Amino acid sequence: xxxxxxxxxxxxxxxxxxxxxxxxxxxxxxxxxxxxxxxxxxxxxxxxxxxxxxxxxxxxxxxxxxxxxxxxxxxxxxxxxxxxxxxxxxxxxxxxxxxxxxxxxxxxxxxxxxxxxxxxxxxxxxxxxxxxxxxxxxxxxxxxxxxxxxxxxxxxxxxxxxxxxxxxxxxxxxxxxxxxxxxxxxxxxxxxxxxxxxxxxxxxxxxxxxxxxxxxxxxxxxxxxxxxxxxxxxxxxxxxxxxxxxxxxxxxxxxxxxxxxxxxxxxxxxxxx
Numbered sequence: 288x289x290x291x292x293x294x295x296x297x298x299x300x301x302x303x304x305x306x307x308x309x310x311x312x313x314x315x316x317x318x319x320x321x322x323x324x325x326x327x328x329x330x331x332x333x334x335x336x337x338x339x340x341x342x343x344x345x346x347x348x349x350x351x352x353x354x355x356x357x358x359x360x361x362x363x364x365x366x367x368x369x370x371x372x373x374x375x376x377x378x379x380x381x382x383x384x385x386x387x388x389x390x391x392x393x394x395x396x397x398x399x400x401x402x403x404x405x406x407x408x409x410x411x412x413x414x415x416x417x418x419x420x421x422x423x424x425x426x427x428x429x430x431x432x433x434x435x436x437x438x439x440x441x442x443x444x445x446x447x448x449x450x451x452x453x454x455x456x457x458x459x460x461x462x463x464x465x466x467x468x469x470x471x472x473x474x475x476x477x478x479x480x481x482x483x484x485x486x487x488x489x490x491x492x493x494x495x496x497x498x499x500x501x502x503x504x505x506x507x508x509x510x511x512x513x514x515x516x517x518x519x520x521x522x523x524x525x526x527x528x529x530x531x532x533x534x535x536x537x538x539x540x541x542x543x544x545x546x547x548x549x550x551x552x553x554x555x556x557x558x559x560x
Contacts, residue, residue: 290402348400349429371416449473457527
C-alpha cells in the first residue's frame with residue numbers, strides 16, 4: 288500500500304509499505320477519507336514529543352473494515368466507521384473533575400490515516416474511538432466527526448448552553464464548526480472574528496446568523512463590547528493559535544464568563560495577563 292510517512296520535521300514522503308496484518312484482537316480498515324487537522328500541521332512543522340519518526344499521522348479518518356481478527360467483536364467486515372484520535376490509557380481518579388487520562392492517540396503513538404489501509408489495534412477497538420456510521424453519511428463528512436466532537440467538547444468545557452452569547456476568534460474549519468454547534472445549542476448571540484477576508488466571507492455564508500467581525504478593521508474587543516453594551520460575551524473560544532487572540536479573548540469575555548484557549552500556542556512569547 289501507499290502511505291505518507293513523516294520522516295522528520297517538514298519531511299513527508301509517500302512510499303510503498305506492507306499492508307498491516309491484524310492480530311486476533313485487531314482489525315484492518317481501508318481508508319476512504321482522512322482530513323488534515325491543525326495539529327497535523329504543527330507536528331509537520333514543529334514536531335511533537337509523543338511522535339517518533341518515521342510515522343504516519345492523520346487522525347480524522349473514515350473507512351471500511353476489510354479484515355478482522357478471530358477475537359474481534361466490536362466491528363465486522365463491511366462496517367463503515369469513523370475513527371477519532373484519543374484512546375484512554377491510564378485511569379486516574381485523583382484528578383478533580385476527571386476520571387481518565389488520555390495516554391494514546393491515533394497519528395501519535397499509533398499509526399494514523401495518511402495511508403491506504405490503517406490498523407485498528409486492540410486499544411482502539413476496546414476503548415474507542417471507532418464508531419459505526421450510516422450509509423447515508425459520506426466518507427468526507429464522516430472524517431469530520433472527530434473535529435466536530437472537539438467543537439462539542441470545547442463548548443461543554445466552557446459550560447455553554449441555551450441563551451448564552453459567544454465569540455469565536457479564528458474562523459477556519461474548526462472555528463466555523465464551533466459557530467454552528469453554538470447555534471444548535473441555542474446561543475443568544477454569536478460573534479465570529481477573523482483577519483482573513485476570504486475566511487470571513489466563507490464564515491458569513493456558512494453561518495449567516497453570526498455577527499462577523501474583520502480583525503483588521505479596528506480593535507475587535509471594542510467592536511464586541513459595542514455590540515454587547517459593554518458587557519462582553521458569556522463565552523469566548525480561541526480557534527487561532529496566537530498570543531493576541533488569547534489576550535483579546537480575556538478582554539472581551541463578560542463577568543463570570545468562560546474562555547477556552549482552544550487553539551493553543553506555537554512557542555510564541557509568554558502570555559501576559
